[in-house]
Structure formats: C-alpha cells, structure tokens
Amino acid sequence: MTASVVLPPAAVLIVGGLILPLVPARLRAPLLLALPLVTLYLVWQVPDTAVLRWSFLGYELVPVKGDALSRLFATVFALMAFAGALFALNQDRVVELAAALCYAGSAIGVALAGDLITVFLFWETMAIASTLVVWSAGPQARGAGLRYAAIHLFGGVLLMAGIAGEIAASGSLSFAAMTLDSVPRALILAGFLVNAGAPPLSAWLPDAYPESSWSGMVFLSAFTTKAAVYVLLRGFPGTELLIYIGLFMVFYGIVYAILENDMRRILAYSIVNQVGFMVTGVGIGTEMALNGAAAHAFTHIIYKALLLMSAGSVLYMTGKRKCTDLGGLFRTMPLTTVCGIVGALSISSFPLTSGFISKSMISEAAGMQQLAWVWYLLAAASAGVFLHAGIKFPWFVFFQKDSGLRPQEPPWNMRAAMLLFSILCIGIGVVPGPLYAILPYPVAYVPYTASHVVFYLQLLLFSGLAFFLMLGWLQRTLTITLDVDWLYRRLGVVLVRSLDQAADAAWSATVNATRHGTDRLVEAIRRYHGAGGILARTWPTGSMAFWTTVMLAAYLALSYL
Amino acid sequence: MDDHWLARTDTIRRLWIAFALVLVATVLVDLGIEHHPYFGLDGTFGFGAWFGFASCVALIVFAKALGALLKRPDTYYDS
Numbered sequence: 001m002t003a004s005v006v007l008p009p010a011a012v013l014i015v016g017g018l019i020l021p022l023v024p025a026r027l028r029a030p031l032l033l034a035l036p037l038v039t040l041y042l043v044w045q046v047p048d049t050a051v052l053r054w055s056f057l058g059y060e061l062v063p064v065k066g067d068a069l070s071r072l073f074a075t076v077f078a079l080m081a082f083a084g085a086l087f088a089l090n091q092d093r094v095v096e097l098a099a100a101l102c103y104a105g106s107a108i109g110v111a112l113a114g115d116l117i118t119v120f121l122f123w124e125t126m127a128i129a130s131t132l133v134v135w136s137a138g139p140q141a142r143g144a145g146l147r148y149a150a151i152h153l154f155g156g157v158l159l160m161a162g163i164a165g166e167i168a169a170s171g172s173l174s175f176a177a178m179t180l181d182s183v184p185r186a187l188i189l190a191g192f193l194v195n196a197g198a199p200p201l202s203a204w205l206p207d208a209y210p211e212s213s214w215s216g217m218v219f220l221s222a223f224t225t226k227a228a229v230y231v232l233l234r235g236f237p238g239t240e241l242l243i244y245i246g247l248f249m250v251f252y253g254i255v256y257a258i259l260e261n262d263m264r265r266i267l268a269y270s271i272v273n274q275v276g277f278m279v280t281g282v283g284i285g286t287e288m289a290l291n292g293a294a295a296h297a298f299t300h301i302i303y304k305a306l307l308l309m310s311a312g313s314v315l316y317m318t319g320k321r322k323c324t325d326l327g328g329l330f331r332t333m334p335l336t337t338v339c340g341i342v343g344a345l346s347i348s349s350f351p352l353t354s355g356f357i358s359k360s361m362i363s364e365a366a367g368m369q370q371l372a373w374v375w376y377l378l379a380a381a382s383a384g385v386f387l388h389a390g391i392k393f394p395w396f397v398f399f400q401k402d403s404g405l406r407p408q409e410p411p412w413n414m415r416a417a418m419l420l421f422s423i424l425c426i427g428i429g430v431v432p433g434p435l436y437a438i439l440p441y442p443v444a445y446v447p448y449t450a451s452h453v454v455f456y457l458q459l460l461l462f463s464g465l466a467f468f469l470m471l472g473w474l475q476r477t478l479t480i481t482l483d484v485d486w487l488y489r490r491l492g493v494v495l496v497r498s499l500d501q502a503a504d505a506a507w508s509a510t511v512n513a514t515r516h517g518t519d520r521l522v523e524a525i526r527r528y529h530g531a532g533g534i535l536a537r538t539w540p541t542g543s544m545a546f547w548t549t550v551m552l553a554a555y556l557a558l559s560y561l
Numbered sequence: 562m563d564d565h566w567l568a569r570t571d572t573i574r575r576l577w578i579a580f581a582l583v584l585v586a587t588v589l590v591d592l593g594i595e596h597h598p599y600f601g602l603d604g605t606f607g608f609g610a611w612f613g614f615a616s617c618v619a620l621i622v623f624a625k626a627l628g629a630l631l632k633r634p635d636t637y638y639d640s
Binding site: 255259262330380381382387455458461463477480489490 | 565567568580583584587588590591594595596597599600602603607608609610611612613614616617618619620621623624625627628631632633634635637638
C-alpha cells in the first residue's frame with residue numbers, strides 16, 4: 001500500500017503556528033481558519049498503518065500511525081483548533097494564537113504517534129506551547145505560568161525516565177497496552193497522570209488555566225488533559241488503579257467547584273471532574289468502558305470549550321471573573337446565555353445533548369461489570385456535575401441577581417464559534433450514530449431507552465431541586481479553597497525563607513568568627529613585628545660598636561690561645 | 562432595574578410551580594417503566610430522584626465542612 005500522506009498532520013499546525021507571527025496581519029485570519037481544516041483533512045488521509053519511519057539514534061521512529069482511537073482524538077483536536085481559532089480571531093496577542101496552533105498540533109502529534117519517543121517529543125512541545133498560551137495573557141499570569149511549566153516539566157521527567165527504562169528493558173519503542181508491572185511503567189503512568197490532572201498534583205489546572213486570556217483557556221481546556229486520556233486509553237486500559245484515581249478526581253472536582261467563586265476556576269475544577277469520569281472508564285477497561293471514555297473525551301472537548309467560550313465572552317465584555325461581581329447578564333447577552341446553558345446541559349449529560357450519549361456508556365459499563373460501588377458513585381457524581389457546573393455556572397453568571405452590568409454580545413466570530421459548538425452538542429446528542437461509528441470498538445449500546453432517559457431526568461432535576469433549596473449554603477464569598485499547591489505556594493516559600501534566614505545567620509557567624517581569629521593573629525604579629533614590636537625596634541649605633549668591639553676582642557684573644 | 566419579565570416575582574412563582582409539576586411527573590412516570598436494575602437499590606421506586614437529591618445534599622454538606630477548614634480570603638496568595 002502506498003502511503004498517500006507525505007505531510008504529518010501535526011506538522012501543518014506546528015509550522016503554521018511558527019510562521020504565524022511573520023505573516024501580514026490581513027492574512028492571519030484566513031491562515032488561522034484554514035490550517036485546522038487542512039489538518040482535519042490530512043488526519044482522515046492517514047491509513048491504519050505506520051506511514052512514516054525515521055531512524056533516530058539507532059531506533060526506528062514511527063511519527064505517524066493511524067487507527068480508530070488515534071483518528072478519533074486527532075479529529076476532535078483539529079475541530080477544536082478550528083473553533084478555538086474562530087473564537088480567538090479578534091485576539092490581538094499574536095503570540096497566544098501562534099502558541100495555540102503549535103499546542104493543537106503537538107496534541108495531534110501525540111494522538112498519531114506510533115512510538116514512545118515520538119509521544120515524548122510531542123508531549124514536551126505541548127508543555128512549552130501551552131505555557132506560552134498561559135504567559136501571553138500578561139504579567140499577572142507569570143507566576144501561575146511558571147508553576148504550570150514546573151509541574152509539566154516534572155511530569156516530563158517522570159515520563160522520560162519511564163520511557164528510557166521501558167526501552168532498556170524491552171528493547172522496543174512500541175507504544176501499546178502495558179500492564180503495570182515494573183518501575184519504568186509506573187513512571188510512564190505517573191507522567192501521563194500529571195497531565196490528566198490526577199491527584200496529588202491536580203491543583204496546577206485550576207491555578208494556571210483561569211489566569212490565561214479570555215480565548216487562551218478555551219484552547220487550554222481541550223488538549224493537555226485529553227491527550228493524557230488518549231495515552232491512558234492506549235497504554236493502560238483496564239488498569240484497576242485508574243478506577244480509584246478517576247473516582248477521586250470526579251469528587252474532588254465537584255467539591256472544590258462548589259466552593260469556588262471565580263467562574264473560570266469553577267470550570268477548571270469541572271475539567272478535573274470530567275477527566276475523572278474518563279479515567280474511571282479506562283480503569284474499568286471493557287470495550288464498552290473504553291468506548292465510553294473515548295466518546296466522553298470527544299464530547300467533553302466540545303461542550304467544555306463551549307462553556308469556556310461563553311465564560312470568555314463574559315470576561316471579554318465585562319472584564320469580570322467572580323460570581324460575586326456577575327449576575328443578571330441574560331438581559332443583554334441572550335445568545336451567550338443560551339450557548340452557556342447548552343454547554344451546561346451537555347456537561348450534565350442531559351438527554352438530547354452530547355454528554356448523555358457518552359457518559360452513560362461509562363456507567364453502563366460499570367453496571368455490566370457488576371462494580372456496584374463504582375456505579376453508585378458515578379451516579380452520585382452525575383448528579384453532582386449538574387450541581388457544580390450544570391446549574392451553578394449559568395445561574396451565578398447569567399441570572400442570580402442584577403449586578404447592574406449591561407454588556408453587549410461579543411463580536412461575530414465569538415458568537416459564530418459558540419453557535420457552531422452548540423449545534424454540535426445538540427447534534428451529537430440527538431444523532432449519536434456518526435460518533436459511535438468512529439469509536440475504537442463496535443458499539444452495541446442504545447442510549448435512548450425509556451429507563452435511561454427517566455433515570456437521568458430524575459437524577460438531574462432533583463439535583464436541581466437540591467441546588468435551589470440549598471441556595472443559601474451555596475452563596476459565593478470572596479474566598480479560595482486551599483489545595484495541594486499550598487505546599488509549594490506557601491509552605492515551600494516559608495521553608496525557603498526560613499532556610500534563607502538560617503543560612504544568613506550561619507554566614508554572619510562564620511564571618512564574625514573568622515574576622516575575630518584574623519584580628520587576633522594580626523595583633524600577635526604586630527606585637528612582635530609591628531612598629532613598636534620587640535623585633536622591629538631600632539638599635540642604637542653605640543651598642544653596635546660595643547658588640548663589634550667585644551667580638552673583635554674575643555677574636556684577638558682566641559687567636560693567641 | 563429588575564423590570565425584565567423573567568425577574569418578576571410572579572414569573573418566578575410560576576416557574577417554581579412548573580418545576581414542581583415536572584418533578585412529580587418524572588417520578589410518577591417510573592410506575593409505567595420497566596427498569597433493569599444491576600444491583601438492588603437501583604430498582605427502587607424513583608431511585609434517580611431520591612438518590613440524586615440525597616447525593617447533592619451530601620456533597621453540599623461535605624463541601625461546606627471542607628470549606629470551613631480550607632477556605633481563605635482570595636487575596637491569600639497575593640501577600
């Protein structure tokens with residue numbers, strides 16, 4: 001078979017991103033929109049085999065390799081790059097747009113990578129490009145961006161060490177399903193999980209993403225965590241540990257989002273929550289569960305980007321992020337409100353939206369495997385998603401109270417991007433067939449049975465009732481909630497400062513002791529050799545003549561003996 | 562300022578009534594539907610309704626308790 005692809009899809013976006021700042025401003029918009037579409041076309045030209053092979057340090061790299069799972073993720077990454085670029089057309093920081101294209105390109109590179117080294121190279125490109133997206137928001141994002149980069153470089157070190165160990169042990173670069181039975185594999189898994197936002201290092205996500213610009217977070221929400229879901233699906237399907245990690249993420253996201261006041265930090269916590277559902281699915285590991293996790297990653301990228309576009313529009317038009325400052329915006333931003341609600345219903349897996357046809361597969365798989373407590377916890381978490389994101393986000397931003405703000409709808413390109421993804425959310429929810437057709441395994445699942453629909457309606461509507469009955473407990477305050485990042489943002493700082501003080505004290509003690517010793521030495525030398533010292537006195541000429549006479553006399557006397 | 566029809570008190574009262582009716586309807590529909598429970602509890606009448614409600618109350622109470630321990634002013638890291 002002749003490979004029809006000479007151009008790796010990832011390269012189009014990465015090279016495009018690198019030349020974007022050099023292109024005249026009027027060509028920028030067409031390029032931003034065309035590159036993702038060209039990439040999407042190329043993704044679908046990749047056949048189910050290794051396309052390219054390169055020799056590197058005596059190993060054979062496979063930079064582009066297709067199969068259903070790779071194609072699914074590369075497709076949604078390219079779609080996301082297109083809608084994100086459309087939304088960000090009026091972003092005047094070119095660095096952010098260039099970095100975002102490279103970021104999307106490297107995520108596609110991970111999805112199509114045929115070996116571990118290629119995965120690693122694109123993995124690190126993703127870390128650098130996404131850090132630039134955070135940093136391009138301005139000086140206030142510098143600290144968060146630095147912490148973000150540090151965590152991801154640490155994850156990269158874990159991954160690199162794991163990959164080196166794996167290659168040394170097996171002699172093979174191939175990236176296929178692994179069992180968790182060696183230290184290198186545990187390191188690879190840990191490296192993957194850092195990017196997924198898994199405990200104990202989940203805090204980088206709500207720390208860094210909300211500091212990016214109104215358009216930056218739309219890109220950030222999509223690629224890093226979902227590329228991590230992809231590599232987990234590829235490398236560690238059926239690893240039981242992932243069920244526990246996933247369930248922890250699910251509830252961590254809900255509880256922290258309930259307590260949060262910043263609208264984009266609410267959505268950041270809910271990314272961890274949603275990725276938790278996918279990680280649980282990977283851990284369950286049956287074909288149904290893996291399909292569910294993959295489908296949920298696909299639909300999640302779309303509805304989460306939609307939610308962040310709606311939040312980004314509010315931020316762009318009002319400059320405000322806190323629920324305590326917002327409210328009542330539905331009056332003047334009806335389209336943004338409706339699109340935000342479509343995203344909110346989708347994330348809550350409401351029937352007829354995309355979340356319903358993907359998330360319910362994961363629960364169903366847990367049921368079929370007779371994992372009772374996993375199933376119950378997932379059901380409780382589904383109710384919790386409606387609580388923390390499905391109602392909380394639209395309620396506090398668009399309704400709640402009249403904040404007095406009367407912002408207009410955002411520019412046309414931002415509205416178009418929101419409409420496009422709203423249509424996709426409902427379209428996939430109403431007609432799930434095309435998505436099911438591109439999942440990695442054949443789908444025998446029927447989402448729309450009376451029993452499913454009624455169960456989800458009950459679950460969601462009654463969590464809505466709980467929300468409104470307990471609204472007094474949910475009122476937002478000007479607070480944040482401490483997380484594991486306290487260890488390096490506060491305890492670490494305190495430790496470094498006290499270490500600094502201790503080192504200062506030790507240094508001045510050493511200096512004092514040395515100075516004292518030197519002083520005494522100098523004093524002793526001066527006593528003997530100094531101006532008034534015994535060895536430096538001037539001797540009178542008379543005594544010299546006297547002693548010379550004594551010596552000569554002694555000589556004379558001796559010569560006669 | 563609150564002159565929008567959606568913000569009026571009687572609209573909100575009507576919305577509550579409609580919401581209550583929908584809630585009752587989704588539970589009553591359970592009578593005519595054959596569920597296929599995997600375990601035992603999930604086959605009880607109106608399972609989604611009471612389980613969803615109870616889960617949310619539990620989550621809110623837990624979050625509130627955790628918040629009492631871990632909440633700080635949002636300028637905490639600025640100093």
